[in-house]
Amino acid sequence: MIYAVFAPLLFAIVIPFLSRMKHKIHTGWLILPIPLFVFIYFVSFVGSDFESQVSSYNWIPSLDISLSFHLDGLSLLFALLISGIGSLVVLYSIYYLDKKERLGHFYTYLYIFMTAMLGVVLSDNVFALYAFWEFTSLSSFLLIGYWHFKERSRYGAIKSLLITVSGGFSLLAGLISLTIITGTTSIREMVNQADVILESSFLPLVLAFLLLGAFTKSAQFPFHIWLPDAMEAPTPVSAYLHSATMVKAGIYLMARFSAIFGGEPSFFMLLSLFGIVTLVCGSYMAVRQTDLKAILAYSTISQLGMIMAMLGFGTDIAIFAAVFHILNHATFKGSLFMIAGIVDHETGTRDIRKLGGLMTFMPMSATLALFGTFSMAGVPLPFLNGFYSKEMFFDASLQLSGYAGTFVEIVAIVLPYLAVIGSIFTFVYSMYLFFGTFRGKYKEEQLPVKPHEAPFMMLLSPIILVTGVIVIGLFPSLFNNGLLTHAADAVFGDEVTKEISFWHGFIPPLYMSLTVVVLGTILVLTKTKWEKVYNILPGNFSFNQIYDWGVNQLEAASNRITFTYMNGSLRLYMVLLLASVTAITGTALFISDGINFEVTDVAPVTVHEVLIAIVMAIAAIATIFVTNRLAAILVVGVVGYGLAILFVLYSAPDLALTQLIVETVTVALFLLCFYHLPNLTKRTESIAQRGVNIVISIGFGALMLVMSISAYNSQFFETISDYFTENSYKLGGGDNIVNVILVDFRGLDTLFEVSVLFGAGLAIYTLIRFRKNKGAK
Structure with a gap:
């Protein structure tokens, strides 16, 4: 699998x-x-x-x-x-x-x-x-x-x-x-x-x-x-x-x-209520749209709301209807999106106000759209799969019971009426989509391209989907026992057995379907007389306005906050970074009693290490007072190379090699950007700024000293060094313990580190290409 x-x-x-x-x-x-x-x-x-x-x-x-x-x-x-x-x-x-x-x-x-x-x-x-x-x-x-x-x-x-x-x-x-x-x-x-x-x-x-x-x-x-x-x-x-x-x-x-x-009243109430509101809102707003794909977008919203509501109902018939409609919706909606794309492709526009009368020029597309839209509308015809699941939806909305609570009971009573209202507008936008595109007056002067039928191979995919609409409609039981019942069983948590048939007699769901068709037809025929209601509801209001306002406010606030500290001053960046680390880490160490100065079991210190440490200290202090840029680069290099020598003395050749490479590259980079380094002869900091520098430097240095000593003397868990020594070759197949740790034992960490380096490299490459292309222009 x-x-x-x-x-x-x-x-x-x-x-x-x-x-x-x-x-x-x-x-x-x-x-x-x-x-x-x-x-x-x-x-x-x-x-x-x-x-x-x-x-x-x-x-x-x-x-x-x-x-x-x-x-x-x-x-x-x-x-x-x-x-x-x-x-x-x-x-x-x-x-x-x-x-x-x-x-x-x-x-x-x-x-x-x-x-x-x-x-x-x-x-x-x-x-x-x-x-x-x-x-x-x-x-x-x-x-x-x-x-x-x-x-x-x-x-x-x-x-x-x-x-x-x-x-x-x-x-x-x-x-x-x-x-x-x-x-x-x-x-x-x-x-x-x-x-x-x-x-x-x-x-x-x-x-x-x-x-x-x-x-x-x-x-x-x-x-x-x-x-x-x-x-x-x-x-x-x-x-x-x-x-x-x-x-x-x-x-x-x-x-x-x-x-x-499924049996939780709050789950029923929230899922059903939000689902049915989405159905009504989506179908109502779909009628207002003029772009073919926008109509289909809002129709998708309404259909998703209907499925979500049925899942909220929680009854066996509702679950089966939801599963059935998931399949049906995929067939007719997928085909309609493709037909909308074909209309756009062959006429140059998706604006339904410019379309009309295309059935003469695009008979195959019109036929496919006919089956798709009528199935989506739930028209009671035996060869349209949409009607079956729509009627089950009505039936499920009438069978809600067993949930305690006054408000929940009110919701259960109101749901069938909202289901009919949402389905009426579903019928309206379905007819609006088909007849507004393929029937009516042909507006040749408004079309960018003279319409013609799409190639057969472009029509093949919607043909297969519409064939699915018809086959499911004519032979619904063909997919029942082999697929739908298994899906419904998995959702319901128990065996669900439902027979799918077109005629169930004169029952309330049929009356609801006929009500949808009759009232929907009236609204379609009188659309020009009542569509001005959209000027009132929703009028100029849109949730998009709330979204845009929220995003704009968030960006404005982010800019204000960011520009307070991202002002191009490297000194400010270092002050904020080091001060934050010192304050947070120092406070955590103090609160958790993590400070421990009892130094035991340390290696003997020889004169070589003392001399190297003194040289490194002198070089580090010299960086504060040196006024020559070349001299500053050299004394910084002395600190780095001195650390590499200490690694060698303490039997860590791999660390020493890494340090030597990094230090050499760093010195080389400093020399490459020599002319861009600041002029060290001019001191621009005020006395207060120098005082802040001193306090932060001493504080951060003291923190590193305390952390190093405390970490050496603290052992909260048993050391794993023995485990690595014993198993590096046995489990990792390597003699170099460090390599085995990086590749095998901590391979996930290494993967993330490589990903970070790759991302940084990709960003640098992009910046170089961007600058190169900009220079070329």
Whole structure:
């Protein structure tokens, strides 16, 4: 299973090299087999006899962190969506993205994201889940900002990163709390300890942390504002991230933990209430939009709210309907995003005010959009999968009971009415999207490009998705026992058996559906008469204004604080740094009784060491009074080389060699920038500044002396030197103990150090290139 998860990431390494052949063959054709193979691998598990699979690989055993992957019905459903729709998106992008685009960047980001999403839905270890979770935010940031030369793309990428990563920190706090409560990092074991979690006094805090993480990721009200701006990404990204994968990560999280919190009234109330408000808000605001992708963005928000509400209901029918709608939504919404991209690609605009009458020029696209929009609207037709899950949603909203508390009972009563209101506007924006684009008056003079039908291969991906809409609608039971029931079982925590059929008789959910169609049709036909209501509600108000104000205030405050100490004075930087270290460390040593001057068991001091120490002290003091820059460089070098000699005398040749190299490079660098060094003959410090210098210098020096002596005399644990001596060759296979420690015993520390050096080197290289390019201009 680990190969399926990491296959896209491993292949992403070679994508930049493959993209060099893009003038001969589109990069997408070379990498398309990877998600296809992953999809086929997961398809092999589909069936009525499916049993969950677990694969575990040690990562950081000392912290109980492992790459443990758990494939059950829920994770299987998401893995199929991630790999299946990922394959279709790659195929679609081959004809959407020109070879002149930075294809290596695009597909690398896309495959990193694919691995991150697979890791999220398959991870059983909560910390591995969090690591993959944040990788989805990072890779989506890169994909949304792919056209970085556009200001709106950069704005949308930064907004999505700030909101989703902030929620990610909240998720981390919730996962840590669950780990502390249960004593395990395994989600499966946490589910087995559900009673312990529900009885914990930290339950409200844990719920708040997890819900905040899920709401920000899945664009729930009021954190939904990042999703419309993320539409600045290329259409293949929108079709993938914002219909089938990333925005459903929060849905997945709540589904995964429903087995723990499903019976908790606060979980029902918060999830259902926020979900239904998101449904109503998203569908209401979608009708106001004029950009095709903006309409689809708000429609995605509303659909996610509906799924989130069903998970909050917590009943078996609601859970099954949520799982069913996750599949349905991926099919019709993915196809609609691709159709929107085709319309933009073939007409030069996504502004619905400039579109209309395109059915004559783009009959295939119009037909696909017809099935997609009518399925999204929940029109009661047997060949549209959206109706089935929408009717289940209505049915589930009418069956809410068993939760104690007056306010909770009020919420349960109001939910069906809000569900109908949200679905009415869903019907309105679906009809608005289709008829406003493909029917009505053709406005040739407003189109930048004369419209024509897209190539068949560009239509192939939406054709496959719309075929899924129809097949699921005609044969819903085809996916029931082999896939949906297993996913619902994993969410509900018990066996869920539901038959999917079109006709259930004249029952309240059918009346609710007919009400939606009738009232929705009336609103569509009278849209021009009532749409002025948007001037009142929401009017000029937008949560984007709150976000922009908050970001601007944060940046302004940060600038004010930063410029108070980042004024270009090296002296001020050193004063602040050394004073902080001296004050904090000194206080900690004093409070903790960590000062210990009892020196015992030290090596004998010879005359050689004394003479070298005296020379180093004289050289160090001389640096204060020397007025010649060349002399200053030399006396600093005397201190460094003297330290190297002391290392040699105390049998540390590796440290001595390192010190010699560093000191030689330092002296050489000082000489290279000789003319840029300050003029030491002019003293600009005031008497007060010199006094501060003296106090800090003495204080910091005294601190280093106290720390050195106290550290030598303090032993809180048994020394590990004997362990390294005995096991360096046995476990590490090396005679050089220091090398074995760096590479094997403390390999993670070395990795981070190398990463820091690599990052610093990359930054320096970037600055040099930037200066070089600037000079060339």
